[in-house]
Amino acid sequence: MTRRLGWAADPLAGWGTGALETVVLAGAGLTLWRGTTCLFEALSFSLPVGSALLIEGPNGAGKTTLLRVIAGLTRPESGSVTWQGSDFRQQLQSGRLRLAFSGHSPGLKPELTTRENLRFFAQLAGQPARVSEVLDATGLGASAGLDVRLLSAGQKRRAALARVLLSAADLWLLDEPQTNLDTAGRRFLEQALGEHLANGGTAVVAAHQSLDFGSGPVTRLALGS
Amino acid sequence: MALNVATGTSSRDAAAEPALGLLALFWVILARDLRVGLRRWTDASNSALFFILVVTLFPLALSPRAEQLRMIAPGVLWIAALLATLLSLQLLFRSDLEDGTLEQLLTLPYPLGWMLLAKTLAHWIITGMPVVLMAPILAITYQLPATALSVLTLSLLLGTPTLSLLGSIGAALTAGLRGAGVLLVFIVAPLMLPVLILGARATDLALAGEDPTGPLYLLGALLVLAVSLAPVVAAGAIRVSAD
Numbered sequence: 530m531t532r533r534l535g536w537a538a539d540p541l542a543g544w545g546t547g548a549l550e551t552v553v554l555a556g557a558g559l560t561l562w563r564g565t566t567c568l569f570e571a572l573s574f575s576l577p578v579g580s581a582l583l584i585e586g587p588n589g590a591g592k593t594t595l596l597r598v599i600a601g602l603t604r605p606e607s608g609s610v611t612w613q614g615s616d617f618r619q620q621l622q623s624g625r626l627r628l629a630f631s632g633h634s635p636g637l638k639p640e641l642t643t644r645e646n647l648r649f650f651a652q653l654a655g656q657p658a659r660v661s662e663v664l665d666a667t668g669l670g671a672s673a674g675l676d677v678r679l680l681s682a683g684q685k686r687r688a689a690l691a692r693v694l695l696s697a698a699d700l701w702l703l704d705e706p707q708t709n710l711d712t713a714g715r716r717f718l719e720q721a722l723g724e725h726l727a728n729g730g731t732a733v734v735a736a737h738q739s740l741d742f743g744s745g746p747v748t749r750l751a752l753g754s
Numbered sequence: 755m756a757l758n759v760a761t762g763t764s765s766r767d768a769a770a771e772p773a774l775g776l777l778a779l780f781w782v783i784l785a786r787d788l789r790v791g792l793r794r795w796t797d798a799s800n801s802a803l804f805f806i807l808v809v810t811l812f813p814l815a816l817s818p819r820a821e822q823l824r825m826i827a828p829g830v831l832w833i834a835a836l837l838a839t840l841l842s843l844q845l846l847f848r849s850d851l852e853d854g855t856l857e858q859l860l861t862l863p864y865p866l867g868w869m870l871l872a873k874t875l876a877h878w879i880i881t882g883m884p885v886v887l888m889a890p891i892l893a894i895t896y897q898l899p900a901t902a903l904s905v906l907t908l909s910l911l912l913g914t915p916t917l918s919l920l921g922s923i924g925a926a927l928t929a930g931l932r933g934a935g936v937l938l939v940f941i942v943a944p945l946m947l948p949v950l951i952l953g954a955r956a957t958d959l960a961l962a963g964e965d966p967t968g969p970l971y972l973l974g975a976l977l978v979l980a981v982s983l984a985p986v987v988a989a990g991a992i993r994v995s996a997d
Contacts, residue, residue, distance in 0.1 A: 602857060603997050622865075650858070
């Protein structure tokens with residue numbers, strides 16, 4: 530499997546021979562300014578099926594922003610993100626791409642219980658039957674009936690991870706997923722990521738700490754250097 | 755911790771087919787927002803309490819003569835309903851933006867406008883419907899005759915959803931701004947004026963013993979227009995707010 534990461538001016542630099550059918554996620558010539566600072570300029574990357582992109586960099590380097598650009602939440606000044614060769618947002622809206630996004634905010638309603646929150650997302654992904662199983666797997670079985678506002682920060686992070694697991698997504702976009710997690714939680718996250726990649730999924734993870742993806746191939750992208 | 759959670763990527767072959775039909779999607783979002791709204795009932799009851807307060811203050815401040823009360827009733831009730839709607843609008847998308855729910859909705863393979871329509875309907879059921887239900891009871895204190903009461907209720911039933919839908923555009927535009935309450939009012943209030951005029955006019959006509967169907971039909975037409983257009987505009991605005 531060919532893996533390449535280019536900052537090159539040629540946006541197709543990563544499309545080596547034979548990689549054409551395996552590359553699923555690609556960004557070409559992404560440029561974004563925030564105020565007077567340039568977060569990234571002419572940034573390109575390409576990611577084959579079953580691999581992960583690890584976005585590294587110090588605080589404020591633009592890891593979250595890049596993740597939001599990939600998710601289509603923030604528009605870059607120039608450049609484009611594609612999924613399987615077509616525009617990312619179009620693929621998302623046509624249902625050909627299933628995306629799990631986990632940002633800074635957990636995306637859970639504080640007034641609803643953990644189970645109610647997760648059931649909502651499981652229904653949207655068409656697998657409501659898996660809620661209990663995933664709750665147990667993420668170690669939230671005992672607190673499933675608690676309102677999310679009563680959960681600890683680590684438990685909220687686990688619940689957000691449970692939502693990702695329930696999404697049946699091809700692509701995971703995770704922003705600092707290890708934050709607030711204990712050792713067991715971190716191990717679980719790494720296992721889940723490894724399993725996702727082994728199943729032919731793709732992941733983009735923004736992290737300032739190291740993360741073990743198991744045997745899955747990882748591309749590293751350093752921002753702010 | 756045992757990990758045996760197949761991450762579900764095996765379902766990729768069926769990925770072109772969304773998991774939920776549009777009606778099921780509408781229902782799932784409506785049910786969730788209603789549940790959140792009921793858990794947060796202190797917020798939800800604000801606009802209903804405000805409506806009661808405004809409507810009951812007028813007879814105290816003005817003369818309690820029956821004919822004068824009857825004359826001002828349509829205007830007072832409609833203005834109170836409009837202000838109650840404006841009061842509730844800030845809550846429409848604010849918490850969704852803060853807790854990350856909007857990011858989740860934006861990254862789903864479902865039409866955003868449709869989801870916002872479900873959210874706006876839930877918002878109207880929680881904040882607007884109590885106003886519609888209370889209006890005829892409060893209107894009795896204004897000595898309104900039965901025919902005018904039913905026209906008033908019908909006009910509110912047709913008009914307040916339109917107000918919520920128009921308000922959803924302003925709420926979507928200002929969701930990301932801090933302290934945008936007044937700005938929101940200035941954006942949406944002018945759009946709401948036709949609804950206010952038609953609603954009060956219909957009740958007025960019924961009170962005078964004339965045929966109120968003209969303004970009622972127009973209110974219905976505005977509602978249809980708002981249902982079909984407002985969610986699309988709000989969806990565009992919410993993308994900007996979430997950026």
